[in-house]
Amino acid sequence: xxxxxxxxxxxxxxxxxxxxxxxPPVKAGVAGVTKAAANDESPKASKAPVDWGGIALKVxxxxxxxxxxxxxxxxxxxxxSSFPTPAATFAEAVKVFSDPFYSxxxxxxxxxxxxxxxxxxxxxxxxxxxxxxxxLGFMIGxxxxxxxxxxxxxxxxxxxxxxxxxxxxxxxxxxxxxxxxWTIFICSIWPMIINTAVGVQRVPSDYLNVARVLxxxxxxxxxxxxxxxxxxxxxxxxxxxxxxxxxxIVAAEMLTGGVxxxxxxxxxxxxxxxxxxxxxxFVIGIVGLLLEWMLISIAKRFSYDDL
Numbered sequence: 001x002x003x004x005x006x007x008x009x010x011x012x013x014x015x016x017x018x019x020x021x022x023x024p025p026v027k028a029g030v031a032g033v034t035k036a037a038a039n040d041e042s043p044k045a046s047k048a049p050v051d052w053g054g055i056a057l058k059v060x061x062x063x064x065x066x067x068x069x070x071x072x073x074x075x076x077x078x079x080x081s082s083f084p085t086p087a088a089t090f091a092e093a094v095k096v097f098s099d100p101f102y103s104x105x106x107x108x109x110x111x112x113x114x115x116x117x118x119x120x121x122x123x124x125x126x127x128x129x130x131x132x133x134x135x136l137g138f139m140i141g142x143x144x145x146x147x148x149x150x151x152x153x154x155x156x157x158x159x160x161x162x163x164x165x166x167x168x169x170x171x172x173x174x175x176x177x178x179x180x181x182w183t184i185f186i187c188s189i190w191p192m193i194i195n196t197a198v199g200v201q202r203v204p205s206d207y208l209n210v211a212r213v214l215x216x217x218x219x220x221x222x223x224x225x226x227x228x229x230x231x232x233x234x235x236x237x238x239x240x241x242x243x244x245x246x247x248x249i250v251a252a253e254m255l256t257g258g259v260x261x262x263x264x265x266x267x268x269x270x271x272x273x274x275x276x277x278x279x280x281x282f283v284i285g286i287v288g289l290l291l292e293w294m295l296i297s298i299a300k301r302f303s304y305d306d307l
Contacts, residue, residue, distance in 0.1 A: 084275045092275045093282075107267070109259055111280075115287060118249050118260040121177070125184025126245045132185075133192035133241075134234060138222065140193065141200025141230075158190040162248040166255060176256035180249065187248045191240035199233025200226055235299040242295055246288045261287075 070086050077085045084092075100112030140147045165186050169179030203226060211221045253262025261284060268276040 082274075084278060089275050089278050093279050096276065096279055106259070107257075111261075111264065111283065114259055114261045114264045115283065117258075118253065118262065119287070121180050121253075121260065122184060122242075122245045122249050125181040125249075126188055126242055128181075128185045129189040129241060129245070130192060130238065133189040133237075134196050137193040137196025137234075137237070138200055138226065138230070141197035142222075142226070147197070147201075154190060154193060157186075158194075162187045162251055163255070166252055170256075176258055180252040180256050180260075183252045184245045184248050188241040188245040191244065192234070192237040195233045195237030195240070196230060199230035202233075203229045232299070235295070239292065239295040239299065242291050243288060246284075246291060250284060 073086050077083050096111055100110040102110040103113065136150075140150055162183050165183045166179055169182035170176070173179050173182065207225050207229070208221070211225055216224070249260065250262035250265070253260035254266040257263050257266075261280060265277055265280045268274075268280065
């Protein structure tokens with residue numbers, strides 16, 4: 001993947017064009033037969049067959065998996081009065097999403113507001129983590145002294161549970177919202193640091209030797225050599241970090257209160273409203289899936305394998 005950065009599609013096209021120009025001439029008779037065969041070829045024969053198997057695998061298989069989950073859920077709740085059935089959960093979800101942005105006070109707001117407040121906290125904490133983690137990953141991968149200095153600290157702090165960081169945030173910031181953002185920041189920074197550093201360390205030494213021969217500045221080495229090569233690794237770290245941030249915010253909001261999807265889950269548990277908890281679980285999963293899909297799309301857009 002790294003070597004593909006220095007093979008421009010324009011150069012590849014130029015080589016292909018040159019190979020076409022140096023081909024030996026085709027005999028007139030053979031060319032005439034080929035041209036006639038191309039003219040006689042029907043449009044139906046030129047079309048590629050539809051891959052019905054691939055379409056079924058991509059569309060029908062996920063639907064079958066969801067149907068299987070709902071079926072097992074329905075069977076398990078047939079004789080249970082304490083746990084809501086899929087039909088009852090769907091009916092309640094229609095009511096919840098019929099007015100998702102109502103507001104009846106600071107602690108009684110629709111699910112739409114709770115999702116937006118959670119996403120806002122995730123955006124702030126995740127953005128701060130990216131602003132610190134990506135440059136730090138470049139420096140760790142670039143300078144071996146810094147790598148040996150900080151790597152033990154990362155190995156020590158990375159496994160710490162998010163709930164262990166939350167009291168530190170409450171102690172320092174004296175407020176729930178900054179404490180939740182702090183928890184997101186400290187928990188989502190590690191994948192970006194590690195993946196960026198690994199990407200820098202895997203850049204072939206020949207590229208850096210050429211940079212030394214050309215006497216390139218450190219800024220040009222980073223922007224012209226390291227950044228294009230490290231970009232796929234960096235985007236992988238970003239994708240892992242946003243998933244971690246979305247997981248952390250739910251746990252943090254359960255403890256800090258206020259407005260947010262995590263607080264909504266905890267508040268519904270205090271009200272013994274299990275149906276709303278199930279709705280929140282599906283909402284959390286769908287939002288996390290959308291965030292993951294968005295970052296995968298961005299990663300594919302900047303992937304050098306597609307060039």
